[in-house]
Amino acid sequence: MSAKRPIVELQDLRKTYVMGSVFVEALRGLSLVFHEGEYVSIMGPSGCGKSTLLNLLGCLDRPTAGRYLLGEEDVSTLDDDALSDIRGSRIGFVFQSYNLIAQLSVLENIMVPLYYQSRSEQESLILAAEFADRVGLADRLNHRPNELSGGEQQRVAIARALVNDPLIILADEPTGNLDSASGREILEVFDQLHNQGKTVIMVTHDDSISHRTQRVVRLRDGQLVDDASN
Amino acid sequence: MDLLWRPLGSVIRFRRTVWLGFRSLWLHRLRSLLTVLGIVFGVGSVIAMLAVGEGASSEAQEQIRRLGSNNIILQSLKPPEEQKASANRSFVLEYGLTYDDISQIRATIPGITVVLPARVIRSYVWNGSRRLDCEIAGTVSWYPEMRDHQVAQGRFFTESEFEGKANVCVLGAGMAEELLPLETPLGKSVRVGGDYYRIIGIMEPGVRRTETEPTAEEVSESGEKKAVEHAPSYRMYIPLSAAKSRFGEVIIKRRSGSFEAERVELHEAFIKVERQEEVMETSAIVGEILKRNHKKKDYEIVVPLELLRQAERTKQIFNIVLGSIAAISLLVGGIGIMNIMLASVTERTREIGIRRALGAKRRDIIVQFLVETVILSGVGGVIGVALGMAIPFAITYFAKMVTIIAPWSPFLAFSISGLVGVIFGLYPALRAANMDPVEALRHE
Numbered sequence: 001m002s003a004k005r006p007i008v009e010l011q012d013l014r015k016t017y018v019m020g021s022v023f024v025e026a027l028r029g030l031s032l033v034f035h036e037g038e039y040v041s042i043m044g045p046s047g048c049g050k051s052t053l054l055n056l057l058g059c060l061d062r063p064t065a066g067r068y069l070l071g072e073e074d075v076s077t078l079d080d081d082a083l084s085d086i087r088g089s090r091i092g093f094v095f096q097s098y099n100l101i102a103q104l105s106v107l108e109n110i111m112v113p114l115y116y117q118s119r120s121e122q123e124s125l126i127l128a129a130e131f132a133d134r135v136g137l138a139d140r141l142n143h144r145p146n147e148l149s150g151g152e153q154q155r156v157a158i159a160r161a162l163v164n165d166p167l168i169i170l171a172d173e174p175t176g177n178l179d180s181a182s183g184r185e186i187l188e189v190f191d192q193l194h195n196q197g198k199t200v201i202m203v204t205h206d207d208s209i210s211h212r213t214q215r216v217v218r219l220r221d222g223q224l225v226d227d228a229s230n
Numbered sequence: 231m232d233l234l235w236r237p238l239g240s241v242i243r244f245r246r247t248v249w250l251g252f253r254s255l256w257l258h259r260l261r262s263l264l265t266v267l268g269i270v271f272g273v274g275s276v277i278a279m280l281a282v283g284e285g286a287s288s289e290a291q292e293q294i295r296r297l298g299s300n301n302i303i304l305q306s307l308k309p310p311e312e313q314k315a316s317a318n319r320s321f322v323l324e325y326g327l328t329y330d331d332i333s334q335i336r337a338t339i340p341g342i343t344v345v346l347p348a349r350v351i352r353s354y355v356w357n358g359s360r361r362l363d364c365e366i367a368g369t370v371s372w373y374p375e376m377r378d379h380q381v382a383q384g385r386f387f388t389e390s391e392f393e394g395k396a397n398v399c400v401l402g403a404g405m406a407e408e409l410l411p412l413e414t415p416l417g418k419s420v421r422v423g424g425d426y427y428r429i430i431g432i433m434e435p436g437v438r439r440t441e442t443e444p445t446a447e448e449v450s451e452s453g454e455k456k457a458v459e460h461a462p463s464y465r466m467y468i469p470l471s472a473a474k475s476r477f478g479e480v481i482i483k484r485r486s487g488s489f490e491a492e493r494v495e496l497h498e499a500f501i502k503v504e505r506q507e508e509v510m511e512t513s514a515i516v517g518e519i520l521k522r523n524h525k526k527k528d529y530e531i532v533v534p535l536e537l538l539r540q541a542e543r544t545k546q547i548f549n550i551v552l553g554s555i556a557a558i559s560l561l562v563g564g565i566g567i568m569n570i571m572l573a574s575v576t577e578r579t580r581e582i583g584i585r586r587a588l589g590a591k592r593r594d595i596i597v598q599f600l601v602e603t604v605i606l607s608g609v610g611g612v613i614g615v616a617l618g619m620a621i622p623f624a625i626t627y628f629a630k631m632v633t634i635i636a637p638w639s640p641f642l643a644f645s646i647s648g649l650v651g652v653i654f655g656l657y658p659a660l661r662a663a664n665m666d667p668v669e670a671l672r673h674e
Contacts, residue, residue: 081592099584
């Protein structure tokens with residue numbers, strides 16, 4: 001395991017929000033390393049800083065202090081445009097509420113990240129169709145998200161997260177909105193991704209989900225309380 | 231390689247953005263349509279208003295131009311304080327331009343081609359039992375070319391007819407229809423007082439009589455001057471020499487209980503200046519000469535060029551007023567667009583968050599929303615141009631008004647509408663782009 005190169009390195013990461021006159025310390029000096037191919041779940045009670053950590057990992061937000069190295073590049077000081085590029089090329093997001101664009105078809109939704117990477121239309125179409133096929137939606141390409149079941153929508157989101165061949169896949173309670181059967185199917189997709197060597201970081205509060213992962217990181221009050229390998 | 235691909239890639243991307251813009255507008259068809267309407271009416275009114283304004287002013291200018299922009303028109307004017315002969319003791323009121331004035335002007339000012347004297351007498355013209363109240367103008371044979379008022383049928387009288395004081399006449403356009411409605415007028419005769427005049431020609435229609443033209447009663451009081459100002463169609467032209475010998479120089483008007491007499495040598499004179507630049511100067515000199523010769527202001531100098539310039543100034547003001555009205559309506563349209571786009575941005579906050587999470591830069595978001603506003607205003611502009619060009623035709627057809635669509639006005643209106651789209655789209659687009667992606671993703 002140690003032979004694998006570190007893909008995410010957090011060094012004393014801090015995040016402070018200003019809410020009116022009150023300072024809220026969401027992360028208080030978090031240091032973590034994730035390696036290539038790891039399957040990690042982040043757990044903790046609500047308000048522990050999970051979402052903040054996920055936003056920072058996903059380059060949607062910048063830390064107040066500390067360093068974040070993503071694939072050896074320090075992204076904690078990059079400007080907005082550079083962060084957008086990182087998000088588009090290195091990170092795949094899977095959200096609890098799928099977050100598909102309602103007016104676009106399945107195929108077009110999968111193509112969105114490629115579009116912002118300025119890939120040619122031809123290439124994008126081929127790639128998107130390929131990834132739709134991988135998550136088992138080859139026959140649904142021209143459907144709108146509202147014509148799909150929750151499980152199918154989450155598959156589209158997964159395909160969209162994979163299409164740019166990202167360094168890490170960030171999943172925020174990916175089964176939170178699904179019934180247990182579809183949830184199980186989605187988790188199986190994540191297991192497959194892990195088996196294919198993808199790095200998956202998943203936020204969850206469900207113990208049965210975290211048991212499937214190799215490593216469980218527990219947070220409380222913005223600090224690391226437990227980091228265990230299953 | 232990269233240098234080659236970038237622009238190509240961005241062209242393809244831009245095309246796709248435009249396509250996406252159309253789709254998201256189509257998704258809210260009614261809303262988009264209503265928004266577009268604001269621009270449609272804005273652009274339409276710019277073009278239509280400019281066309282109506284242009285038409286109205288060109289008609290006015292045409293009327294003035296008919297008087298001849300190289301001409302100076304001198305007219306006799308009854309001095310206001312002596313409207314009636316009874317006001318002073320004399321029975322005969324003497325006023326107006328004299329032959330002396332004319333010969334002096336002719337002798338003093340070089341570069342004057344023609345001086346055309348004319349006498350205008352108001353009288354009834356008879357054909358059998360038909361009677362028409364009109365003006366009889368004694369003039370010279372070169373009148374048509376001088377006034378640029380041509381003969382429509384027949385001919386004008388000749389030099390020799392002028393010398394011979396021949397009883398020939400050329401009728402104004404309206405007169406022939408009134409006096410000889412069912413006959414061919416050429417060769418027939420009309421009677422004025424005791425004299426018969428043979429009709430040798432009919433003038434082309436000049437300026438039509440308006441409905442506000444004074445009635446016969448008023449005419450004898452003050453209408454004379456008014457009628458002389460234009461080239462009215464109820465005017466009969468006879469040789470000046472004939473007019474002099476038939477009517478004399480004293481005109482006696484009998485009215486109930488009194489009578490008054492006027493002695494006017496010339497009612498009108500036209501001075502044609504060779505070069506247009508000298509018109510204003512010449513008119514000043516003419517003014518000086520007349521001022522020296524006349525104690526009272528019993529004459530008037532009309533300079534069509536000056537009128538023309540005034541009309542042009544008026545037109546400019548007119549255009550500015552119409553333009554600002556139209557600009558305001560475009561502004562209102564723009565505000566409508568902005569309003570809708572702000573609503574749309576709020577509504578699509580989540581979509582913006584998703585796109586940002588998936589790699590969209592701020593400028594990608596700006597372009598996305600800006601493209602939508604430009605589509606709205608562009609489509610509105612195209613429809614507006616069509617509407618704006620149709621309205622003047624309808625006005626011309628139904629209201630019989632002259633309208634002129636200046637070739638630049640559709641382009642102007644369309645580019646302004648495009649500009650309105652960009653200006654009013656910029657703020658909503660910036661607002662969308664400056665959203666915090668985390669907040670936007672959390673938005674319900």
